[in-house]
Amino acid sequence: MHQSNRSLLDIDRDHLIHPVTSFRGHEARGATLLQSGKGMWLTDMDGREVLDAFAGLWCVNVGYGQDSIVEAAAEQMRRLPYATGYFHFGSEPAVKLAQRLVDLSPDGLDHVYFTLGGSDAVDSAIRYITHYYNAIGKPAKKQCIALERGYHGSSSTGAGLTALANFHRGFDLPLRWQHHIASPYPYRSDLEGDDAAIIARSVQELKDKVAQLGADNVAAFFCEPIQGSGGVIVPPVGWLKAMRQACDELDILLVADEVITAFGRTGPMFACEAEGVTPDLMTVAKGLTAGYVPMGAVLMSDKVYQGIANGAAPDVAIGHGATYSGHPVSAAVGLEVLRLYTEGGILANGQKVAVRFDAGLAGLADHPMVGDTRGRGLLGAIELVADKGGKTRFDPALKLADRLFAKGYENGVIFRAFADNIIGLAPALCASDAEMDEIFARIRKTLDDLL
Ligand code: PLP
Numbered sequence: 001m002h003q004s005n006r007s008l009l010d011i012d013r014d015h016l017i018h019p020v021t022s023f024r025g026h027e028a029r030g031a032t033l034l035q036s037g038k039g040m041w042l043t044d045m046d047g048r049e050v051l052d053a054f055a056g057l058w059c060v061n062v063g064y065g066q067d068s069i070v071e072a073a074a075e076q077m078r079r080l081p082y083a084t085g086y087f088h089f090g091s092e093p094a095v096k097l098a099q100r101l102v103d104l105s106p107d108g109l110d111h112v113y114f115t116l117g118g119s120d121a122v123d124s125a126i127r128y129i130t131h132y133y134n135a136i137g138k139p140a141k142k143q144c145i146a147l148e149r150g151y152h153g154s155s156s157t158g159a160g161l162t163a164l165a166n167f168h169r170g171f172d173l174p175l176r177w178q179h180h181i182a183s184p185y186p187y188r189s190d191l192e193g194d195d196a197a198i199i200a201r202s203v204q205e206l207k208d209k210v211a212q213l214g215a216d217n218v219a220a221f222f223c224e225p226i227q228g229s230g231g232v233i234v235p236p237v238g239w240l241k242a243m244r245q246a247c248d249e250l251d252i253l254l255v256a257d258e259v260i261t262a263f264g265r266t267g268p269m270f271a272c273e274a275e276g277v278t279p280d281l282m283t284v285a286k287g288l289t290a291g292y293v294p295m296g297a298v299l300m301s302d303k304v305y306q307g308i309a310n311g312a313a314p315d316v317a318i319g320h321g322a323t324y325s326g327h328p329v330s331a332a333v334g335l336e337v338l339r340l341y342t343e344g345g346i347l348a349n350g351q352k353v354a355v356r357f358d359a360g361l362a363g364l365a366d367h368p369m370v371g372d373t374r375g376r377g378l379l380g381a382i383e384l385v386a387d388k389g390g391k392t393r394f395d396p397a398l399k400l401a402d403r404l405f406a407k408g409y410e411n412g413v414i415f416r417a418f419a420d421n422i423i424g425l426a427p428a429l430c431a432s433d434a435e436m437d438e439i440f441a442r443i444r445k446t447l448d449d450l451l
Helices: 008-015 023-029 067-079 092-104 118-135 195-213 239-250 302-311 328-341 346-363 400-410 433-450
Strands: 034-038 041-044 049-052 109-115 143-147 178-181 218-223 253-257 281-284 296-301 370-376 379-384 416-418 422-425
Touching: 049 433, 067 328, 092 109, 092 296, 092 328, 109 118, 109 302, 118 218, 118 253, 118 281, 118 296, 118 302, 143 195, 178 195, 195 218, 195 239, 218 239, 239 253, 296 302, 328 346, 346 370, 346 379, 346 433, 400 416, 400 433
Parallel strands: 143 178, 143 218, 218 253, 253 281
Antiparallel strands: 034 041, 041 049, 109 296, 281 296, 370 379, 379 422, 416 422
């Protein structure tokens, strides 16, 4: 059939493979096509307006329809749409963006490698770490440790650090050098209420895992400062600092995966900042360009950079890179997005409206379906349980997460509904107090509808 005679939805079903979506499920259900957005609001192809409480996929942190970003991209496309970073070429926006990131990030992260997104950033970090240990004459140090419930993207190596079952199932992952320790998950811990004990247990588990693998074989510990896709798990304050200290004692690198938490999502510009932590490598993406165009980055300490630099002959290229690394249009967008966070006041607005967000979360705690609410900055979760006292999860056969998402959409709010019935929230930092209240009113109605 000629394309013009078929609906977009039929074409989508027949030809477009959607990320992290059941093929058969999608054939049956089809897509919801989004048409436009402004601020916190999205409009779908049926003209329905919905409040986006998830900033796209935790990325559109400055909201939709920011004209200055569009202008920055158009101006760069007109002037120079592409410049390779290969062969010692470069472009003005990529250089300026690297400088901005070095200036804004925790002291000690002095070098920036641009990637195409978060998965590529995690993969690049793994590649650089491997290169680093070979270069400094410790080639056995290759084992990597991450957290259960962690998410580090879906590349063929990084997905092994991800500890969510459907990213491993059918893909022969994780690989032999990827290991996991328990997530610091206060609500589901027998130590709930004793933050110091939760932190001490994580530190001990990392030490035990390193001892089991042999200290000379372990390269790095990867973690999200707050776990996102695992269900927005907020560790106790001080956890990251303690893990930094443990990594130093164990002589392993700390990689902070700030793909979600960077750029004001948890309050400060970077989540590491709140704990006074400088990781050896930091991965970022999402909020860097606020979802307007793809881009990520690896920020690297001078120690790792110098180790790699000293280990290679000056005339031999370090064979890691991509055609679009440091893409000038993405970099121009990144610069404008960072300007909006800082001089544009969006970071400050996010910190202000986070008070309302917190109140909204707390206000749902009395709901009969709500077992736990948690959050930091504008990253939060509402964990639903069948029985508050016993923290019993709902029967998976109920497929509550699917129903929650559908009902939420019907009520005009988009959030993430994780399979174990955790509602994930990550509204844009440009939200008003009134929009924040509206988000929580719509979520309450959604829960009431499903009671
Ligand atoms: N790391 C973390 C912590 C993430 O949350 C994500 C994506 O959600 C990734 C890595 C992968 O990023 P991307 O989807 O841009 O490849």
